[in-house]
Amino acid sequence: MDSSTTYQFPFASLPALRIVLLMIAGIIAAYFWGDSLTLWQTLGVFTTACFMWIGAELLLSRKLTVWRSTVCTLFYLVMVVLFGAGMYQVSQERLHQTITKSDPLTLYEWETVQVSAKIKSGGRSQSGRDVYEASVSKTVLPEGALWYESYKIRLYGSDEDTTKLTPGTMVVADVRLYAFPEVRNPHDFDYGGWLHGRGITSHGEIEAIHSISENRRIGWEGIRSYVQGNIDRMFDAERAPLAKALMIGYKEELTNEERLSFSRSGLSHIMAVSGMHVGFIIAPFWLLIPWFWRWKWGKLCGLIAMTLLLIGYAGLTGFSASVCRASIMAWLLTYGKLYHKLRHSVNLLAVAAIILLIIQPSQLFDVGFQLSFSAVMIILLIMPEAQKLIPLKIRYTWKGGLLSVIWISVIVQLGLLPILALYFGEFSFAGPAANAAVVPLLSIAVPVGLAGSFLYGVLPGISEWMIVPVQWVLQWIGSVAFFFGDELTGYVSIENPSIWLFMIWITGILGCAGIKYPSVRWKMLILLLLSINLFLIEKIKVKTSTPELIVTVLDVGQGDAVHIQTPGGRHYFVDAGRWNPMGNSGERVLIPFLEHYGIRKLDGVILSHPHADHIGGLPSLMRHFPIDAIYHSDYPYDSRLYETYNRLADELEIPIVDVLSGDMIELDPLTRIFVLGPEKDVPPDRNPNNHSLSFRLQYGETSFLFTGDAEVNQERQLAERYGDFLDVNWLKTGHHGSRTSSTPIFIEQVRPEIAVTSVAFHNRFSHPNRDAVLNVKQAGAKKYFTSLSGALIFSSDGEQIRKKEIKQKVSAVLK
Structure with missing residues (x-):
């Protein structure tokens, strides 16, 4: 292979990239292993490496040239890694001190x-x-x-x-x-x-x-308040929150529905003030650069003016990571343009990352930081090659500009797929079309709207005239987000992305960036195919492994809501949480939970009894998700909530099935429910708790027992009738651990290995009761309380039940 087809990565021309990669390695190392190495130990190792490097430079300077270069380089690399680790440990120590000093509160x-x-x-x-x-x-x-x-x-x-x-x-x-x-x-x-x-x-x-x-x-807070107040006065109440989000990155006034629409349409990035917005702000300034070249002090004055403009906009947006990164890059590019010293853009991006990580190393694990830098890096690596796909005759026309916007959106959306899947569980395939319809208009709306918001206090008449087209743009953007995010359903849900998806992502990006270098192209292609094969092998392994039953006891406070995912992939709820005048568990917990996991329908809802702390979230659940059936006992109850869900079931044509002792519900071919109560021929107790729908859930050799709010009378009936059939591995304790439940006669028959109580930490009933807890403990069960642990997740492979740890989507990417 001749020299034209070989390729060596130009680290020598990208020193900042090498440094930032080493710093990132150090920060990640400290993130995982910081507890085993104290800050002082890190500083000690760093100092030792520093002296060793100096010694190698001085002692080996006249001979052993190859060894000198290798040894010095090694110590240099170690020093940069340790510097990153030390900076992260210092930031964490400061955060710990800040938190600790407020502990008395x-x-x-x-x-x-x-x-x-x-x-x-x-x-x-x-x-x-x-x-x-x-x-x-x-x-x-x-x-x-x-x-x-x-x-x-x-x-x-x-x-x-x-x-x-x-x-x-x-x-x-x-x-x-x-x-x-x-x-x-x-x-x-x-x-x-x-x-x-x-x-x-x-x-x-x-x-x-x-x-x-x-x-x-006068401070940044006052300036931001001034601009926000002017935006409130200039725009109507419906568009003001969106105007603040687009112009200064203030998103707190947006509703959850608006945020979701923008996310699913692939437009959420336009509300995260970033490089695109900084570009809109400084674009007029760049047109003046040739004018600054004409006079002696023009370059210096231009640089000072650009510096003030960038600091001003960064301060206005609260010095967010994305704006700081974009501002640093814009300043470096402007400096290079003014003084004819433009360098590699990737190196400038690395310089921006170094500065931000020195200021706050923990930003590395912030989703905004990762999305911001990943998006820009992907554009810088891939866009030069992608641009060549646009025909030359239109490449530099308005048509080419529009195609470039679409290309950038496609590249960024596909390039960020693993990160979006990891943090948000969703990927928008409507993003390119939505961005093409919105981004060109933003180039006018952002600078004009921002200028109008500053001038409003001095020239209100002119400002009101200026923002008329901005109002139209905001209305258009909202309509586009709603159409692509809600009506068109332009997104897919992705749960728990594999590590091999990230390897496919990295090799794909590097392969596209180095496509003109055969050696790089073929190496990346081999790694890409290897990653794809490993990804498929992992999927096959998951498919052929023993299917699991997953039971999630959600934390709904003083109420009950349990999600069951069967081995066959069906989804059920046992009870639906609380209701109160301020809201209900359906809106606050159940619906977000289902959306988080990409669950689009429920195969059934099983209601133990009609009290508000068990059916409170059901109406909201029924309005948001298709439900195949609702199972409940035939106990009549006089409450508006009870009447509401029965009426909704009629309107939505959801069958309500009455079940009693002796019935069986097949959740899927591998999982069955044996209904134990209430009894058919026993007169109903005036207490609805003693008419709870109680059942045994069986999967393989493992069993789960649910008793609703069953109290003394029903527990006695269950113990007398079913005896050893109540012996299960896992028990959902009755009535939130009250003194009238978990009675000795009942617990002696159940003998659970695991017992879970759904209860609020602060409740007016003093639940759980001490005697009830002792009864369960004496039976040898391991006790869990939602009041102490939050939601609890258990899985069964048909032979053994295991407790699973909750994995957070919005957390550090590597933890």
Whole structure:
């Protein structure tokens, strides 16, 4: 093979890329093994490597040239890796200290404290509540003690007084502290982790405001507040949230439905202010670059002007990672253009990554950081070759520009598939068409809308005239997102992507980027085919393995909701959680859970009895998902909720099946339910709990027992009638662990190995009862409570039941 067909990666011309890859290796190493190596040990090893490198440079400088080069390079690589690891450990130590110093506040959860704080930022939550981030300088504890430790808190408004709070305001207020949020269910967003990532260690509701004083100092908070206020005044209430998201990246006022539409249509990136938006802002400036070349100080003045513009826009958007990355790249490109020193774009991207990772190494595990840098890297590697597919005669016309937009969207959507699947479980194939319909208009709407929002306070008439076309663009964007994301259903669900999918992704991208180099092309093709084969082998292995029954006890507070996935892939719910005037478990837990796993229909819902803490989420569930059948006992009940689900079943033509003791329900060919209660010929107890639909779920040699809210009377009936047939591996304890359930006569027959209680940590019934817990414990069962553990997942291969750990989608990519 001649020199024209060989290829060697140009690390020498891409020094920043080499450094950032080594830093990333160090950060990942510290992420996984940081506990086994302290910060001081890392610093010690780094110092040793540094001295060894200096020694190698000095002592081996005159002889052993090859060895000198190899040894020095090795120590240099080790130093960069250790530098990345040390930076990550330092950032984690700082975060740990920030969290630890606020630990005393956990003693006052659900109590009221008085805080003196400065409002840093404000907005509105998806539920319509005012939300603020504030820095607290003094806290008055409930017993009157003063605590002067500073910390950041997230505040939720409760009345109209909170509308007076603006960024920069000093406030003294009574705040009811909430328990710090934890991940309670498999689909939950890690809200607590998100707060910690922003340095926030507490959150609570404002109950009363004692004093407000304006801070006249000008800061980024005030500027952002000024722009947001102008956007609210310029745009109508329907379009203002979208305008804020598109122009300054403020998405907190968007509804869940809007976010979902944009995500499924492949347009969510336009709301994550990034390189595209920075490009729109600086495009007019780049047109002036030739003018700056004409006079002596033009280059310096141009660079200063660009620096101020980029810092200003980054500050306006809250210095997000995507904007900082794009701003750094834009500054470097502008510098190179002004001074005729343009270098490789990949190297500039690596420089931006180095700067951001030095500032905050944990950004590496942030989904926004990964999506942002991956998207730009994919464009830089593949787009030059993809551009050649556009016919030359239209490549530089408006038609070519439109095709380029579509190409970029296709490349980015396909290139980000594994990351999107890992974090969000969905992939939009409608993205290219949706982007082609939207992105060209954004190039006008973003700079014009932003300019209008600044000028509104000075020239309101001109601003209102300027934003008329922006209003039309926003309406069009919303319609496109709704059409492609909702009406067209332009997305597919992808669950638990394989590691080999990432290998296919990497080799595919590198193969496309190096397609003009035969040596690279064939190597990448071999690796790609190998990765595809390993991916298929893994899929075949999964298909041929023993199918599993998966039982998920969801955390719905003081209620019941259990999801059953049969070995044949069918889906059932046992009960549907709670209802209260503020919402229900269907909307808050069950529907998000099903959507998270890409479940489109339910094969059945089994209702133990008609109390609101067991059927509360059913109406919402019925409205959102097709349901093949609803199974319940024939116990009549007088409640609006009971009447609602029966009426909905008639309207939606969902069959309701009455089941009693002795009936059998076949969930799939491998899984059966044996109905144990209520009894057919026994007069119904006036207490609906004692008429609960109780059943034994059997898969292979493993068995599960569900008893609803069965109390003493029904448990006695079950024990007397079924005896040893109640002996199961797994028990869902009755009535949330109350003193009237889990009675000795019943537990002696069941003898479970595992017992699960669905109960709220704070409840007015004092559940679980001590005697009930002791009865189960004395039977030898391993006890689990949703109040302590959150949702609980168990799997059975037909021979043994195992507890599974919850895997979070929105988490670090490598953990």
